[in-house]
Amino acid sequence: MDQALQHLVNGTVLGGTYALLGIGLTLVFGVMRVVNFTHGEFYAFGAYITYGLIVLGGVNYFLALPLATLAGVALGALLEVALLRPMRKADIDSVMLVMIGAMLAMQNLEMFAWGGVAKLTPNPFDGSPLVFGPVSVLPLRLFVLVVSVLMLLGFWLALERSRAGMAMRATFQDPETAALMGVRVGWVNTATFALGSGLAAASGALLGPVFMTSPTMGDLVGLKAFAIVILGGLGSLPGATLGGFALGFVEEFAGGYLSTEYRDTFGFLLIIAVLVLRPQGLVPARERIG
């Protein structure tokens, strides 16, 4: 029982960052109909920027996090304007191919810049776990969870309450009608992609000190982001949040009780099962956003 509680806590902590990762991907798919293969690379980008700022630049950890997020936003905007804007009229498969090319280029530029050796970002937290009765959790992980949940909430509020959020939701539902209502769909797309990339970079920045940062880590993270998004239903924001926590729990419990070696495999088997049995996902994107 105590073990189950501990798994529950670990799963929640993991799920929070997964949700953050999934939201960005599902937002980009929902608004732009783009399957974003570079999502995992933005995660790696955020992690590397944080590492570089802290270790090479001597920047404070708490300042490095927002800076890395902003760097992700800027790079995302650049990528959207350079690659996706000219491809607006192309079919979804061609856009996927372009994004795979971009993924390949980004990943290997990172490898070239940082070398293949994995790096661990230093953090200011105490290394000894906080103990609450039967369960224990590292302060760093608790911080990661709190920041993830705050970011999810902030994102939610911005989408629901702000004018820009309304433009985004309108484009999500029907780009043509939104354009007729005076929404500048081109800029909404750029903003969406920048925001999605920023969220991925933020997850990378947050998890850099938890896991190792390596150039190829974007691969697995990108695939997991797909898993999260598909679990919840492609293009569904509540779905991505739910999917993030679901994947966190599945990995934690299956890894704990069934097999540690196959821990990452369960996520993929789950995607295949969901796609075959319930392709609309756990939370079908009916209104698609909000």
Next chain:
Amino acid sequence: MSNAPWAFVAALAAVPVLVPNPYVLAVLTLAGIFVIGAISLNLLLGYTGQLSLGHGAFFGLGAYASALTSLGFDIGIGFGLRLRVDPQPVWLGFLMAILVACAFGWMLGRLAFRVRGAYFVIITICFAQVLRMVALNWVELTQGPMALISIPPVSLWLPGLGVVPLVTKAQTYWLVLAVGVLAFLLVRQLVESRIGRALIALRSNEALARSVGIPVTHYLVVAAVVSAGIAGAAGSLFAHYMGIVDPDVFMFIYTVTMVIMVVTGGKGTLWGPVVGGLIFGLIPDLLRGRAAPELQWVIYGVAMILFVMFLPRGIVPGVQSLLRRRA
């Protein structure tokens, strides 16, 4: 024009005689194996229009099936039972590679073709990832990250000589060339048949193809099985040529390499994967020593972006229309 392809094959067959340089032959052999992979992927990506991003999985399955058959294995299969296979001749491994790949191609086809577009793509990626994790973790069968080593080279029964192992570079080169020609002819035969016309019809307009009574999913599964079988054969050649197989053969990057070959060469054309495969099969060796290996992949990525944006139909159709305009 009709003789040009055979002249091309004859020229390729003459290379070991004219240029008896083992380095050149090794590079061409490896490029040839990837051309076979690209030819098989083209059947799905080019002719049916389904972006299958798990294709490397069939290549890897073929490599493992062939290597394990020729090395033999002894594993527990539950209930205290053991499955023991003694080392078998390599040609049997080659057949096993094709059979296993076909079986998985059928299974994946039946599962994945229930959905289309982004969903299909993601299922195929996950399929390859699951196989990679199995190859990494089922150490009793696959040796995991320690890799399968000392895989014997291909042996072939030749009239008058009996069974001879193909040990020289030239012999392996000719074998890969022969399998490549067979794969090309098989795909051509299929594409020019009733099945091929059905595939092209469903690529252009699936709803219309369905409405005139074409059993779309059935034909898609047939294409997936044939495509997987050819990729399995390429994987088998790869395993016996390299002598070592590790779980990295299932990595996304191998599939992406084949996709780049097909897209740049010209998807949905018979010669596209050959041209693209030769270009991107030879680039790594042209760059060796001049640029870091990471930059090679950056070039691949940028090439894919540029081709999709500016020459989406690929090199072969581009050159063809250029020739036609001049004529």
